Amino acid sequence: ETGVTQSPTHLIKTRGQQVTLRCSSQSGHNTVSWYQQALGQGPQFIFQYYREEENGRGNFPPRFSGLQFPNYSSELNVNALELDDSALYLCASRPGLAEETQYFGPGTRLLVL
Amino acid sequence: EDQVTQSPEALRLQEGESSSLNCSYTVSGLRGLFWYRQDPGKGPEFLFTLYSAGEEKEKERLKATLTKKESFLHITAPKPEDSATYLCAVQDTGFQKLVFGTGTRLLVSP
Numbered sequence: 001e002t003g004v005t006q007s008p009t010h011l012i013k014t015r016g017q018q019v020t021l022r023c024s025s026q027s028g029h030n031t032v033s034w035y036q037q038a039l040g041q042g043p044q045f046i047f048q049y050y051r052e053e054e055n056g057r058g059n060f061p062p063r064f065s066g067l068q069f070p071n072y073s074s075e076l077n078v079n080a081l082e083l084d085d086s087a088l089y090l091c092a093s094r095p096g097l098a099e100e101t102q103y104f105g106p107g108t109r110l111l112v113l
Numbered sequence: 114e115d116q117v118t119q120s121p122e123a124l125r126l127q128e129g130e131s132s133s134l135n136c137s138y139t140v141s142g143l144r145g146l147f148w149y150r151q152d153p154g155k156g157p158e159f160l161f162t163l164y165s166a167g168e169e170k171e172k173e174r175l176k177a178t179l180t181k182k183e184s185f186l187h188i189t190a191p192k193p194e195d196s197a198t199y200l201c202a203v204q205d206t207g208f209q210k211l212v213f214g215t216g217t218r219l220l221v222s223p
Contacts, residue, residue: 042202043200090157
């Protein structure tokens, strides 16, 4: 069984640019959440998607947006990048809203210069 | 607002020296408390889910326990490969997000 995968593993952007990060959920998992983890901190919840609909959002501005596709893979888009957006971006999936445990991917390391 | 505080921030042990990590939490209604292990630059790896006070779960050298205010992760006779950051998170009954602590960085020396 394939776990959660994310791409790319690393990328470097400059302030003001836009970025798209991708996540393939674990097989059979229809719920995907995105988290931002700054260096030395715990992950912070960005938003969650369930069956292609946004199902909850954390304290992040609208320039953070997402999508979920019919195969339950997901994208995180960030517009107008700021230096503070530099972080590890984590995707987590679970079989459904009734299941509590979330399984994380390896993350994408974003550096904004 | 849900909050999670982990202590100590960092812990250095000798191989075989048992110890415990603490996770204190406040949540309006607990749906689950989670422990994850995270290696540098990688995603968190799931360890345990605890649902109610008094519950305990074990996996190899790790044992997690839960009370109404805190959780402990006991590490018995640790090995160098147990070196990692251990993250605690809670999920409340009203919302589905995980709220994480800042983690405990564990270093086990041979």
